[in-house]
Amino acid sequence: MNFSYNWLQLHFDDKLPKPEDLGSVVGLHSFELEGIEEAPHGDTLIDWDVLPNRSSDSLCYQGMAREIGAVLDISYKKWMKPEIVDESFDANLKTSDFVRLVVEEGVQRATKRIATGVQVGPSPQWLVEMLESIGQKSINNVVDITNYVMWETGQPVHAFDYDKIAGEGAKQVDIRYAQDGEKVTDLTGAEHKLDSSMLVIADSEKALDIAGVKGGENSGVDKNTKTVLLSACNFDFQNIRNTARTLKLHTDASKRFENEVPVSKIDDAMLQFAYLMRELAQATVSDEIVDTNPDKEGNREVKLSVSTTNRILGLDLSKEDIVSILKRVGCEVSQDGDDEFAMVVPIDRPDISFAGDLIEEVGRLYGYENLEAEMPTDGFPLPEISNLTKATRTISDRLLALGFYEVKNRTLAESGVVELANPLNKNAGFLRSHLGSDLVAKADRNLAYTDEPRLFEIGKIFSGMDSTGVLETWHWAGVIGRRKIKEKQKQELFLQTKGVVDSAVDALGIKLVWESHEDPAIGAHAVVSVGDEHIGLVGVNWWEINMSLMLPHIGKEISYKKPSKYPRIDRDVAVFVPVETTVSEAEELIKGLLPEETRSFELFDIFEKEDPSAGSGRKRKSFAFRMVFQSDTETLSDEWANKVMDVVYKALEKKGYEIR
């Protein structure tokens, strides 16, 4: 809120620091300083962002002056310009002869007071200037007074032209819920259609005012007004918030009610309102206030201890230090003790309700700038690294080395299994159920920058729901982007993709089992498993794997074996096989025949070629395997290796494979 510097100064006998200094000292101890600007009449506006929990007491000059007094440790005056010297009004004029008040639930307190012989006219120059300095236009003395009282006390008040209220004698004024579709035209001439959740102030015929939000045109004060019904009420803050939001009508009044103006503020506001009506509009004001809830709130007492205060803040303050700081915000000791004591807190500081709130007051007014930065000295258990963190980091690092870029796509998607009740727009009404399609789209987009964009993502997907919850899992997915994939490139590209996936999970000690699978919707692809569990799919140039299912399997088991000191022998074998033969078939056949001295055995070449014996374009495949033999106890001979290979050759031939 923008505060007038000159207006604030009127609450102090001491000279305030200059606006920049005042702005920043309050900024450090109370509310963030948002800006400082020049205002009419040589004034300066200081914009402080009043905190949400302090909006009930500090969105007004009385409240902010008290806050500044506390921060600077100087005394402030609650009443100023003019000081209220005489609080008694006309005892013969009875408000209850003029009005009967009937209110419904949601009205916490309603007060009315009658003023007769009102002379509507211009405001005095000082009032015009004060309002102008905060950007408010002077209308007439009565309207200006209502405005002024709200800025001063934080309590919105309203002036009804009594003669415009329907009825005779003690006229009935209701604060009731509107009828659905009931219309009210406000002071600016704008018409609002209300519903039955909204409160109105009404006479026996019509709504006069949208309660807590805006006054109505039909009951406003004009130059002919003689009798004014002064009104100050307090409403359920939630109700006013909803009304203002539904009508899109956010006013200075609704803003204050939404922030829970303390009910007791009505007393201050009614007093100042009546006083100014008498002083500035020559009114005779009734001493009697019609009040639906005159019961005063009791004092609130909060207990605090010196040791807790110091333990929370990390300070070493004495009880005297603490008490003197809290007195600055208006607290008083009500129950004394060596360590523990109790304080009565100001009735209009609803944000102070337990010891922690008082400790905050001590901390901020003592000054957080005076708090030393100290490292904690207590012990703590050594942090564990979760499998999720390990897997995420290991996989990512491997993929980076293989030329992949990590992208982050949006969780909100056009389609999915889990739907939002209140989406921002219909393109983002669901939670994503997989990562792949967005990733492929991003790969296409990146073809503008590179011929083969390699991308991956690790993120949450949402794959199911029932009435009790939503199933979410970590996925990791990747894509090798290509402009176009020709049929004959697919095998080679698939092997690239497979190699990437295998080497990424290899570092986690995971061995994937690969099985081929057909699905017309996504083309040829593999299903990969760990143990007996299917954990994902790998296509020609993409993969999507459920990482959550992978996590329990992470961990390399290492059983050390002393490296052999003896030389190794390498042997290759290449065979032509029928085109439908898979690598794993041939592998299984050979593997079973190899001796324990086999260090490694792997495929190193594969290609397809026309089969001359079959003719008419039929193809056959060639597999080339390499095996390495090495013993831990002796030097192996060529003859030894030849014998092993003879067994292998025979078995291959028997199977009908042609040795090359």
Place this chain on the structure above:
Amino acid sequence: MSDMTFIDVTAPGSRQKQGNLHIISSTIREIEDIFTRLGFEIAEGPEVEDEWHNFDALNVPENHPARDMQDTFWIKGVDKTVLRTHTSGVQNRAMMEKKNPPFRIIAPGRVFRNEALDATHEAQFHQCEGLMVGKEISLANLKGVLLQFLQEFFGDDSVSLRFRPGYFPFVEPGIEVDVTCTKCHGENKECNVCKGSGWIEILGAGMVHPHVLDSAEINSKQFQGFAFGMGIERLVMLKYGVDDIRDFYDGDIPFIEQF
């Protein structure tokens, strides 16, 4: 014997083309590494959260505006369930799991707000929250730990911080943390990062509200601690001058490869 074969050593070496982590991930990793060295454990929790964990357990009042449809995404067909608006829900889960303080936890992750998209607002972004609970963990310790973190993160021992009052329902006292402007060091009145103030608002923090400890069945008479939270995108935007939050999610390699 000398080999006179000419080698052009200025020709580029043949190297495997490297990819890159997304800046959000590498920033989170950097934060995790600093806090892990300070004894913090990394915790994780669901992105779809029940209302209790997202609000009630964190002392957010029943009628708080954050619970309105305007600010929070709600899930259709599942009672009282939201897309988490902060990673603070993880605090409760982690405390419930660990049971006995002392503990030190950070929770990085994706969070959601029902906000229209523009250069500084995204419906999704990332946060990292931290929590330290023990018998004597104080506001002075919060200052110590955050100072250590910020100096390491910005790689600058001259970085300092200041506390201002703030308000978050789950802490009391609540603190806004400013860090000295890493661009102008308070020396440029026209600085576009700190707007000439010399300070940048970077974190929200405070002492854990006793209600929050109580909801996690931790005795708030015996234990106390601090919590803090920071927006990752905001940190990156400050550190590198990224000016549009939407750039993070476009997936363009020319963006990703720079960091």
